[in-house]
Amino acid sequence: MANWYRLTKALVLATGLMTSAAHAQETVVWWDFLAGGDGVRMKQLISDFNAAHQGEIKIDATTLEWGTPFYSKVQTSAAVGEAPDVMTYHASRIPLAVKQGILQEITPQDWNTMGLGKDDYAAATWDAVTVDGKQYAVPLDTHPIVLYYNKDLLAKAGVLGDDGKPKGMDSREGFEATLQALKDSGVKFPLGSVTADGNFMFRTIYSLMGQQDGELMTGNEFLAGDNAEKLQNALSVLQDWTKKGLQSTYTDYPATVALFTSGEAAMMINGVWEVPTMTDLQKEGKLFEWGAVELPVIFDHPSTYADSHTFAIPANKGEKMTAEKRAAVLEVISWISRNSLLWATAGHIPAYAPVTASADYKAMEPNATYSSLTSNMIFDPKTPLAGIAGPIFDVMSTYFVPTLNGEMEPAEAVEEIKLGLEDL
Structure with a gap:
């Protein structure tokens, strides 16, 4: 008492x-x-x-x-x-x-x-x-997003480092080489992503904007200055992965998890909240050796949405x-x-x-490995329009799915997104 x-x-x-x-x-x-x-x-x-x-x-x-x-x-x-x-x-x-x-x-x-x-x-x-x-x-x-990976498949493809982490995490070229090596080794989907849900993909896209020091809002203005270009850069990278067969297409959340846990996808971008799923499956003897790390640096420096x-x-x-x-x-x-x-x-x-x-x-893994990302976190813009299930999410997600799956050009998507955000 x-x-x-x-x-x-x-x-x-x-x-x-x-x-x-x-x-x-x-x-x-x-x-x-x-x-x-x-x-x-x-x-x-x-x-x-x-x-x-x-x-x-x-x-x-x-x-x-x-x-x-x-x-x-x-x-x-x-x-x-x-x-x-x-x-x-x-x-x-x-x-x-x-x-x-x-x-x-x-x-x-x-x-x-x-x-x-x-x-x-x-x-x-x-x-x-x-x-x-x-x-x-x-x-x-x-609770950020992280990169989950199948150690067995990465080792087979020769892209698991001596430190037990994926190779090529420090650049777009390096990470795409890892994805390609996985594809060449026979993996169906090198990367599993929730490409059928724009709300979820906001997390990945905003992370890649953050790697360029991009901002959704500057004062009261959406995508001011070169921020529209930075959003386009992020969308272009992700669309390119889909077109090259390096990333799963039109995949909803449950299917993304299923692709990874079944071994059809060698890596997966998802929230840290899926750690219990992996831990429990491995305890039951139903999962391969796996790990989770901070997102790869595709642009200038580490940055992760949280x-x-x-x-x-x-x-x-x-x-x-x-x-x-x-x-x-x-x-x-x-x-x-x-x-x-x-x-x-x-x-x-x-x-x-x-x-x-x-x-x-x-001593807790993989948590201790990815917890370093707390120094690289970015949060939503501080506005009543942002936040989980908020208006910004809704406007942007409408254009993410067709763009990531190759049905809309990134430049056109950004233009529509900017107009939609300004209407808010």
């Missing part, structure tokens, strides 16, 4: 409220959108928290549908004072949520109470939850959170952040730096 008393005491001293340290158990209503492998791990963390705080705090958790349904429900619920006490939230959606007025600020007092702060997070991750100098969420992780799962506190209209409830919520956020090594087994990179600096994390 020591942690609870310390938190309560700090809150009482900071606010000047008179309350007793002895009180009834607080129930914290929790919403998340976590399913699959990471959902299993979050449920375990919640169970562990409840066991460690028995009689003090209990998390009452509900998992809702990911994406637009989740965010729509949060918005409508907060408007009538029926949102949860705490919820998971994508960092990319925070600017819109702040504009809608549905998030409470995580105040300097809150950070002090939790014993967390700016120095505990990567600069890009901290910035992603900051709007106009205020923080509106606590980062739990970063988003963050965060913890946010809804601004429930007409409802004021008691000091005791807020202390309980902050304890939930702080405890799970500090115990996020288990969360790392879902493939995510914990945002709380002491966890990723630990010996246990550094």
Whole structure:
């Protein structure tokens, strides 16, 4: 109970409220959108928290549908004072949520109470939850895309380095040589990509723009200056891979995973959240030797698109959170952040730096190998138009699928994208 008393005491001293340290158990209503492998791990963390705080705090958790349904429900619920006490939230959606007025600020007092702060997070991750100098969420992780690879097939093709990683990762020419060698060795698809889903491919395309120091938004202008050219460059590379048979065509998300796990694709670009899939299959003896690394440098320098799962506190209209409830919520956020090594087994990179600096994390593979990309991460433009399932995603994804599959020229796609974005 020591942690609870310390938190309560700090809150009482900071606010000047008179309350007793002895009180009834607080129930914290929790919403998340976590399913699959990471959902299993979050449920375990919640169970562990409840066991460690028995009689003090209990998390009452509900998992809702990911994406637009989740965010729509949060918005409508907060408007009538029926949102949860705490919820998971994508960092990319925070600017819109702040504009809608549905998030409470995580105040300097809150950070002090939790014993967390700016120095505990990567600069890009901290910035992603900051709007106009205020923080509106606590980062739990970063979840970028990475390159998965089949060590057996790469070794057979002679493109597995002595370090156990793919050869040719430092240039477009080198990586394309690796893809071609895999094709020449008889591999059906050297690279599996989600080419039937423009929303997903936004992650890869934005990463390649970032490798050129490209920006989607400069001030309030979309694709200003030479940024349209940088987008065209990214699309041209990916279309070229498709035309040469180096990348899978019109492949949806489940099919991409299936191509890789069946050995039909030697490599795959996908999110770190697929690590549990690979880990579990290998434990069952159903998968080859595999690894995952940061994306290859196709242009000027490393850059990878990422988003963050965060913890946010809804601004429930007409409802004021008691000091005791807020202390309980902050304890939930702080405890799970500090115990996020288990969360790392879902493939995510914990945002709380002491966890990723630990010996246990550094021994965790492939996580430790690709976690270096945190110094090369780029997040969505900070605008209410961006974010998971947001308007920018929708406009751009419309043109990505035909372009990547060779049915539309990159220059034409960029022109249409720019017009569509300007209409926003």
